[in-house]
Amino acid sequence: xxxxxxxLTAQNLVxxxxxxxxxxxxxxxxxxxxxxxxxxxxxxxxxxxLRMLLGIIDPSSGSSTLLGRARPIEAAREVGYLPEERxxxxxxxxxxxxxxxxxxxxxxxxxxxxxxxxxxxxxxLGAWADKPIRNLSKGMxxxxxxxxxxxxKPRLIVLDEPFSGLDAINQAKLEAxxxxxxxxxTTVIFSTHVIAHAERLCERVAIIAEGKVAFEGxxxxxxxxxxxxVRLRTRSPDGPWRAALPATARLDGAEWTFExxxxxPEPLLRALLDGGAGIETLAIERPxxxxxxxxxxxxxxxxxMNEPQAEAA
Numbered sequence: 001x002x003x004x005x006x007x008l009t010a011q012n013l014v015x016x017x018x019x020x021x022x023x024x025x026x027x028x029x030x031x032x033x034x035x036x037x038x039x040x041x042x043x044x045x046x047x048x049x050l051r052m053l054l055g056i057i058d059p060s061s062g063s064s065t066l067l068g069r070a071r072p073i074e075a076a077r078e079v080g081y082l083p084e085e086r087x088x089x090x091x092x093x094x095x096x097x098x099x100x101x102x103x104x105x106x107x108x109x110x111x112x113x114x115x116x117x118x119x120x121x122x123x124x125l126g127a128w129a130d131k132p133i134r135n136l137s138k139g140m141x142x143x144x145x146x147x148x149x150x151x152x153k154p155r156l157i158v159l160d161e162p163f164s165g166l167d168a169i170n171q172a173k174l175e176a177x178x179x180x181x182x183x184x185x186t187t188v189i190f191s192t193h194v195i196a197h198a199e200r201l202c203e204r205v206a207i208i209a210e211g212k213v214a215f216e217g218x219x220x221x222x223x224x225x226x227x228x229x230v231r232l233r234t235r236s237p238d239g240p241w242r243a244a245l246p247a248t249a250r251l252d253g254a255e256w257t258f259e260x261x262x263x264x265p266e267p268l269l270r271a272l273l274d275g276g277a278g279i280e281t282l283a284i285e286r287p288x289x290x291x292x293x294x295x296x297x298x299x300x301x302x303x304x305m306n307e308p309q310a311e312a313a
Contacts, residue, residue, distance in 0.1 A: 005031055005032055006029050006030060006031060006032065006065070007030050007031065007032045007033075007034070007066075007067060007155070007156050007187040008028075008029070008030040008053060008064070008065065008066055008067070008156065008187070008189065009028070009029045009030070009064060009065045010026055010027055010028050010029075010049075010052075010053060010062065010063075010064040011027050011062055011063050011064065012025045012026070012027055012061070012062040012063075013025070013026040013027070013049065013052055013053075013059045013061075013062035013063075013064060014026075014059060014060045014061045014062050015045075015048050015049075015052060015057070015059055015060050016060045021211060022045050022048045022211055023045040023048050023049050023052070023059075023211045024045075024210075024211040024212050025062070025212060025213075026045070026049050026062070026206075026208065026211075026212070026213050027213060027216070028206045028213065028216050029216075030187060030189055030204070031187075031203075031204070032185075032187055033182060033185050033186070033187055034182070034187055034188075034203050034204055035178060035179075035182045035188045035190075035201050035202050035203055036187070036188070036189045036190075036202060036203070036204050036205070036206075037189075037190060037191070037192060037197070037198035037201065037202035037204075037205040037206070038050070038189065038190070038191040038192070038205070038206050038208060039191075039192060039193070039195060039198050039205055039206070039207045039208065039293065040191075040193065040207060040208035040209055040297075040301070040305075041193055041209070041301055041304030041305045042193055042304070043304075044208045044209055044210065044211065044301075044304075045208055045210075045211040046160070046161075046191040046208055047084055047160055047161075047191065049208065050158060050160055050189075050191060052064065053066060053072065053158075054066070054072055054079065054081060054158060055071070055072025055073050055076070066079070066156070067079070067155060067156060075156075076105065077105045077106040077152070078154055078155045078156060079105075079154050079155070079156045079157075079158060080105070080149040080150055080152065080154035080156070080157045080158070081149060081157075081158045081159075081160075082145060082146055082149045082157075082158070082159045082160060082162055083160050084160040084161045084164065084191075086141070086142060086145055086165075087145075088133045088141060088144065088145055089133065090132065090133050090134035091132050091133070091134065092132065092133055093129070093130050093131060093132060093133075094116075094120060094125065094128050094129050094130070094131060094132075094133060094136065094144045095113055095116040095117055095120060095129040095130060096113070096116075097133060097144055097145070097148055098112060098113075098115075098116035098119065098120070098144060098147050098148040098151050099112030099113040099115075099116050099151070100112070100148070101145075101148030101149065101151060102115070102116070102148065102151040102152045105152040105154070106152065107151060107152040112151055112152075115151050116129070116147065116148075116151055117129050119147040119150070119151060120144075120147065123143055123147065123173075125140060125143065125144070128140065138165060139165075139166055139167060139170045142165065142166065142170070143170070143173075146159075146162070146174070146177070150181070154186065155186060155187065156186070156187045156188075156189070157181060157186055157187070157188045157189070158189045158190070159178075159188070159189070159190040159191070160190070160191050161190075161191055161192060161193070162174060162190050162192075163192060163194060163197055171197075175197065175200060175201060178190070178201055179201070193305045193306075194305075195289050195290045195293055195305065196290075198219070198289060199219065199288060199289040199290075202219055203218060203219065204216075204217060204218050204219065205217075205219055205222065205289075207222070207293060207296055207297050209297040209298070209301040210301075214296050214297045214301075215292075215296045215297075219289060222289060222292040222293075222296065223286060223287050223288065223289060223291075223292045225292055225295060225296065226259075226287040226291055226292055226295055227259040227260050227287075228259070228260040228284050228285060228286050228287065229257060229258070229259060229260070229284070229285045229287065230256070230257070230258050230259070230260050230268070230282070230283070230284055230285075231255055231256070231257055231281070231282075231283045231284075231285065232245075232255065232256040232257075232258075232272075232279070232281070232282050232283075233254055233255050233256070233279075233280040233281040233282075234256075234272070234277040234278050234279055234280060235277070235278030235279075235280055236276055236277050236278045239275050239276050239277060240274075240275040240276070241271055241272045241274075241275025241276065241277040242275075243271070243275075244261070244267070244268055244271030244272060244275065245258055246258050246259065246261060255281075260284060265284060269282070290302070293305075
């Protein structure tokens with residue numbers, strides 16, 4: 001890809017904390033207007049990577065660009081960032097919190113309040129605009145902080161574990177908001193340890209495990225690393241058709257499960273018909289992103305995705 005079509009790039013980013021290497025040679029490229037996911041278990045280095053990309057911390061080595069600038073600080077006013085550590089002043093009113101966050105990115109307070117009220121109204125929180133943050137539920141407060149991330153209309157939005165702590169309804173609302181922002185041309189990057197969110201939203205992903213990028217590219221490319229899965233039920237329990245099934249085929253009850261042979265579905269179907277299998281059901285399923293994650297990053301990393309420990313790096 002050429003640099004002109006990229007919102008963000010990283011080349012061999014490394015970050016050491018004492019004798020611990022938290023990030024080890026991360027390279028990635030985020031196209032303008034994309035929804036881009038950074039996947040990995042807690043402690044994999046996702047937060048540290050985002051902080052280097054945004055210029056919050058300096059890398060030990062490597063380089064990056066942010067909205068075409070080699071110094072991230074120069075693009076700060078065009079970026080909206082929601083950190084994993086949520087934090088709002090409990091006594092501040094919701095609309096003032098949004099305006100304050102916008103002011104930190106150069107938006108005049110008066111305009112921030114005007115936009116803040118509009119955003120709150122649009123997200124069903126208009127009645128809470130002049131209520132203190134302490135009076136809001138956790139989900140409502142998180143929505144306020146998210147709106148503060150968007151109020152200055154950034155070109156790039158970076159969300160660190162944005163779905164953490166949200167119930168299913170608010171997760172769906174956040175997914176819809178991310179899609180709307182991307183539809184308007186905003187680039188959205190989010191880190192997550194929940195693969196389902198990335199599979200539903202992202203065009204491209206980086207899979208990070210133990211500080212290294214195990215994969216970077218399109219979601220379809222990751223899934224295409226695995227062969228489709230065939231699920232087959234037959235009336236005949238045996239016969240010459242069995243020779244068409246790979247040696248790794250598994251029989252669970254009355255259903256066979258196996259990877260689609262290299263020749264594709266046509267030779268398999270012909271062998272089943274000619275061999276008198278008596279096909280009852282034949283389904284060919286494309287592997288999901290979770291299956292691809294396991295194949296790319298390993299079972300241990302996949303298991304760690306479900307562990308609730310705090311992000312260590």
